[in-house]
Amino acid sequence: MSDMQATDDKARLVEILREAERVGVISHYRPDGDAIGSTLALGLALRSLGKRITMWNEDGVPERYAFLEGANLVQCPPRSGPVEIDLLVCVDCGDPKRLGEAGMALLHTVPASANIDHHETNTRYAGTNYIVGGAASCSSVLVPVIDALGIPMSPAVAQALYVGLSTDTGSFQYGSTTAEDMRLAARLIECGVDVGDTNRRVYQEQPAGAFAVHREVLNNMVIEEDGQLVHYSMPAGKCAELGVGREETKDLVNIIRILRGARIAIIFEDLENGLIRVSLRSKDPRISVSMLAAQFGGGGHAMAAGIRMRGSLANCRESVLRAARESLKKLHE
Ligand SMILES: [Mn+2]
Incomplete structure (x- = not known):
């Protein structure tokens, strides 16, 4: 995909995010740090605009990410009945099957859907797709979206994004880790992320x-x-x-x-x-x-x-x- 195409998609995405009153955010089953980080970061950021936010995950929030602000708000997607949202946003999920059955059913019943992701293999399954293949994390892709919406980066949103970025770069160890990833980490730390405490909770508290x-x-x-x-x-x-x-x-x-x-x-x-x-x-x-x-x-x-x-x-x-x-x-x- 060309940069121009990505830019157009981003503009459309920002527009529909701005317009929607009730937004559902969902990611893939067996969520990792980026799935949870992206869900919470987008959910909390949109909530600060006064929107009504619902966050879903087929498998809930793994224990090690339960400390993140908003983790207690993540629910299992409803198995039946109408869902009162204007827009469903799928984050960090390259394939709708990975939303789980209930999530996939939602995707087909909601009035509008969007897809924000960094998987090269993303099938562009939503109404509006903003995919930056090769980006280090979906959390990284979310940052310019949150910026474009004019939402100030709260410490809670920064921490969720930091967890997504850190876990998807293998704690910044993968060879694909770029200077830009490090600059983003620096910015998130400046926004209030406690690196030592966050890393201890994510990596050094195994059952x-x-x-x-x-x-x-x-x-x-x-x-x-x-x-x-x-x-x-x-x-x-x-x-x-x-x-x-x-x-x-x-x-x-x-x-x-x-x-x-x-x-x-x-x-x-x-x-x-x-x-x-x-x-x-x-x-x-x-x-x-x-x-x-x-x-x-x-x-x-x-x-x-x-x-x-x-x-x-x-x-x-x-x-x-x-x-x-x-x-x-x-x-x-
Ligand atoms: Mn990811």
């Missing part, structure tokens, strides 16, 4: 259950292709055996991706509903896991992508590993 899962992954990870490919598979029943919820299986790929020499890290997880979830990370800029995922109907970013596949754990794993080995082989051709 004991998380350690049971980490132990399991470290004990059973597989290292192959001379250490270039590392993966772990979580079979059906494992969460119950470990006594943890699905929430604890998020971000497991970060445990194995730090192996020295690894280029691709993959977690396979049997979701026990006929679906296998695959989380992929690349540590080599020549390998796009987004393209790898696309071969199986998945998507995401070049260095971080995901797939939901139908089939057995063993079959899905073999197909994806074959493709991963293939992309490693291409490096040496």
Whole structure:
């Protein structure tokens, strides 16, 4: 998409945001820091204009983000009945299916919809789409929108945006992190974000259950292709055996991706509903896991992508590993 197109979309987005009285904000299921940060930042910012705001998420707010202002206001999307809003805004969600079933139903019944996102693979499914593919986070994309609306950046909005930016840049560690991202972080800190306190709450307050899962992954990870490919598979029943919820299986790929020499890290997880979830990370800029995922109907970013596949754990794993080995082989051709 050209910059001009993005500018036009932004102007239209700002206009409909300004006009709407009752706005619903929603993001993807199994929300991460950017999904929650974007939802809260936009919700709180629009609320400060006197609008009536409803915030939704299929899976609610994960414990680690519950400290953010407004987190207690996030509800599950209604399963039925009319919803009294003028505009539904989907943030950080590249594909309407990821809104969840109730969210997707909302999208089809509301009078107007908008989509603000940074996923390259965004399908532009809303009435108005403002997509900046390649931006570090959806939170980053929201900043010029909030500015254009003339809303002063409150400490609460800044903190929500900071959490989105920090989590989507891997705490500013990804190679894609730019000077502009750092300048945005600086601005958010100037607006009142307590960096030490925010990072401690997001990154250093993990429940004991998380350690049971980490132990399991470290004990059973597989290292192959001379250490270039590392993966772990979580079979059906494992969460119950470990006594943890699905929430604890998020971000497991970060445990194995730090192996020295690894280029691709993959977690396979049997979701026990006929679906296998695959989380992929690349540590080599020549390998796009987004393209790898696309071969199986998945998507995401070049260095971080995901797939939901139908089939057995063993079959899905073999197909994806074959493709991963293939992309490693291409490096040496
Ligand atoms: Mn994001």
